[in-house]
Amino acid sequence: MKKVIVVLVSVIAAFSLVYAGSFQYIGVSKCKMCHKGEKKGLVFEKWEKSTHAKAIETLKAKGEDKNPKCLECHVTGFNAGGYKVGDATAATLEGVQCESCHGPGSEYKTISVMKDKKLAMEKGLIEPNEALCKKCHNEKSPTFKGFNFKEYSAKIDHKYLK
Numbered sequence: 001m002k003k004v005i006v007v008l009v010s011v012i013a014a015f016s017l018v019y020a021g022s023f024q025y026i027g028v029s030k031c032k033m034c035h036k037g038e039k040k041g042l043v044f045e046k047w048e049k050s051t052h053a054k055a056i057e058t059l060k061a062k063g064e065d066k067n068p069k070c071l072e073c074h075v076t077g078f079n080a081g082g083y084k085v086g087d088a089t090a091a092t093l094e095g096v097q098c099e100s101c102h103g104p105g106s107e108y109k110t111i112s113v114m115k116d117k118k119l120a121m122e123k124g125l126i127e128p129n130e131a132l133c134k135k136c137h138n139e140k141s142p143t144f145k146g147f148n149f150k151e152y153s154a155k156i157d158h159k160y161l162k
Contacts, residue, residue, distance in 0.1 A: 023104035023124040025082035027092040030109060031099075035158075043158040050156060052096035073136035076100045096136075101128040128153075 032044040047053050055074040059065040066085055068078070075083035076093040081104065083093040099105050107113070107123035114120050126132070130149040137147040 022107075023081075024106035025077040025093055025099050025104045026106050026109060027076070027099075028095075028097040029092065031097070031105060034111065034114070035098075041158060046156070046158050047098065052100070052156070055096045056094040073141070077104065080104075101132065102126050 028044070028047070034040070035043040036045065051058075056065060059067070059070050059074050064070045065074075068085075071078045071083065071085070073096070075090075075095065076097040076099050077083050082099070083090055103124045103126035105124070108120040108125040113123055114125075117125075121127075133149060133153070134147065137152070138144060
């Protein structure tokens, strides 16, 4: 019986890893379809004006737009099935887009899924927290000047009423 349980748990774990790996990055153009305009709290518009949206431009200005150490934080999904240098679709994932913080959206992007938070999270939606932000906002960055999660998350807050 123990062997059956161990095998079953192993199969479930393996399936979960395979399924988790199937989430694909879709780019901000898909997200903005539902997260744009006054009724949605100007979520896309706030992002579009943000430094996150322009993150790749800072690299281009410094000639660092091919540097993998910089791209890890300045593009969406680098080394995780998203942005790839020289890829024909790379431009669709430039900058720190929605999926950099909320996870690849291929499986949770539909309205029916997004209306069910638990289901959306099962399908890859991430609620960003301080630890996630600090993967990029940390001492490894050459421009790091400290990071106050509460202060900075308030600047990018984009909650809206449904």
